[in-house]
Amino acid sequence: MIKAVRGTRDLYGETLFYKRWIEDTARRVLEAAGALEIETPILEEAPVFERGVGATSDIVQKEMYAFTDRGGRRLVLRPEGTAGVMRAFLEHGMKVWPAPVKLYYRGPMFRAERPQKGRYRQFYQVGYEAVGLSEPAVDAEAIALLIDLLRALGLKDWTIKLGTVGDPEDRARYNAYLREVLEPYKEALSEDSRARLVRNPLRILDSKDPKDREVLEKAGVRPLWDFLSDEARVHFRAVEDLLKALGIAFEEDPTLVRGLDYYARTAFEVHHHRLGAQAALGGGGRYDGLTALLGGPSLPGVGWAVGTDRLILALEAEGIPAPGAPALDLYLLPLDEAAVAEALALAEQLRPRFRVELAYQPKRPGKGIKEAEKRGARLVGFLGEGERARGTISVKRLDTGEQTELPREALFGWLEALK
Numbered sequence: 001m002i003k004a005v006r007g008t009r010d011l012y013g014e015t016l017f018y019k020r021w022i023e024d025t026a027r028r029v030l031e032a033a034g035a036l037e038i039e040t041p042i043l044e045e046a047p048v049f050e051r052g053v054g055a056t057s058d059i060v061q062k063e064m065y066a067f068t069d070r071g072g073r074r075l076v077l078r079p080e081g082t083a084g085v086m087r088a089f090l091e092h093g094m095k096v097w098p099a100p101v102k103l104y105y106r107g108p109m110f111r112a113e114r115p116q117k118g119r120y121r122q123f124y125q126v127g128y129e130a131v132g133l134s135e136p137a138v139d140a141e142a143i144a145l146l147i148d149l150l151r152a153l154g155l156k157d158w159t160i161k162l163g164t165v166g167d168p169e170d171r172a173r174y175n176a177y178l179r180e181v182l183e184p185y186k187e188a189l190s191e192d193s194r195a196r197l198v199r200n201p202l203r204i205l206d207s208k209d210p211k212d213r214e215v216l217e218k219a220g221v222r223p224l225w226d227f228l229s230d231e232a233r234v235h236f237r238a239v240e241d242l243l244k245a246l247g248i249a250f251e252e253d254p255t256l257v258r259g260l261d262y263y264a265r266t267a268f269e270v271h272h273h274r275l276g277a278q279a280a281l282g283g284g285g286r287y288d289g290l291t292a293l294l295g296g297p298s299l300p301g302v303g304w305a306v307g308t309d310r311l312i313l314a315l316e317a318e319g320i321p322a323p324g325a326p327a328l329d330l331y332l333l334p335l336d337e338a339a340v341a342e343a344l345a346l347a348e349q350l351r352p353r354f355r356v357e358l359a360y361q362p363k364r365p366g367k368g369i370k371e372a373e374k375r376g377a378r379l380v381g382f383l384g385e386g387e388r389a390r391g392t393i394s395v396k397r398l399d400t401g402e403q404t405e406l407p408r409e410a411l412f413g414w415l416e417a418l419k
Contacts, residue, residue, distance in 0.1 A: 205221075
């Protein structure tokens with residue numbers, strides 16, 4: 001038997017109800033803040049991510065699904081959302097829109113990672129981007145909107161970690177410092193981190209390898225914050241002050257290093273306390289200059305993404321149920337062959353205002369009621385020879401057992417009154 005590709009999964013039932021609820025809630029929260037939804041292709045040209053995400057990032061080095069198509073183009077399945085959204089922003093001239101341009105997206109991403117709980121090779125994200133302004137208030141609003149989403153879902157057991165990765169010049173000074181202090185420990189580093197020491201030492205701080213963590217501790221590595229410019233430090237403190245004014249609690253984290261090379265200044269993550277090693281629900285930060293890497297003018301931007309799969313785990317951990325399918329309002333039960341067409345026509349008249357299903361062949365009342373109960377129906381409508389002669393329908397409430405006969409033309413209003 002053929003099965004789903006490893007690291008992918010079929011979504012149905014409760015999992016799909018959770019996903020739909022998360023996306024609908026994000027739409028409500030973000031559109032209330034003036035964000036416009038955007039859908040970008042799953043396929044992108046490889047340079048979108050090689051330039052945008054960064055050639056030294058793990059995503060580009062190890063995790064992208066890349067291939068050459070029949071036309072000789074190098075394409076990838078998108079591993080994250082921001083770079084593709086910024087490509088679309090530039091391609092469609094959104095830079096002339098009133099700033100900040102607020103966009104949000106949802107959909108599948110793809111990374112060749114080792115599958116584990118809450119982490120799949122095809123995974124789903126909801127993301128938000130605000131482009132065109134560098135003011136700290138834009139950062140604070142982005143973080144506030146992420147928190148609004150968590151609260152709207154009913155999640156409580158989480159923490160926002162807040163940091164800064166400074167400006168490009170700050171990171172250049174810090175990378176030079178890291179090369180100096182880590183060079184004596186080079187042979188003790190993991191193979192990946194030895195390569196990072198040459199290309200981008202800052203990435204070593206994001207390593208989960210125990211050998212690398214031990215080297216960082218032995219070397220007494222100072223935090224990036226010690227190398228911040230005055231401008232980056234002032235920006236960070238302004239974001240903190242705005243969050244405090246909004247009553248948003250956060251934890252300062254000097255070690256926070258986001259996994260993508262395009263981040264600058266503000267960086268943040270949200271962690272859930274009940275998810276163990278997979279605690280990160282998502283995060284984001286400022287990415288000033290990403291548009292320049294993609295061939296456009298240099299524009300400031302800030303954004304975030306949360307993993308839908310991780311949010312589902314958090315909702316389950318906190319015992320928050322997914323809204324299920326809408327209840328079946330009416331199950332129509334034909335009692336003879338002639339009533340089958342009548343039931344089908346009546347169902348079409350009542351939809352889409354009401355959720356209506358029917359039996360597609362005549363059934364005895366007792367068997368039909370059992371079928372309606374299995375489907376979660378509130379009401380059963382009987383259509384037979386007697387009802388046809390009188391132009392009526394007999395409707396039974398399954399919760400009370402009460403049965404009513406009424407003219408068929410009155411059924412719509414009667415159902416409306418029960419809503």
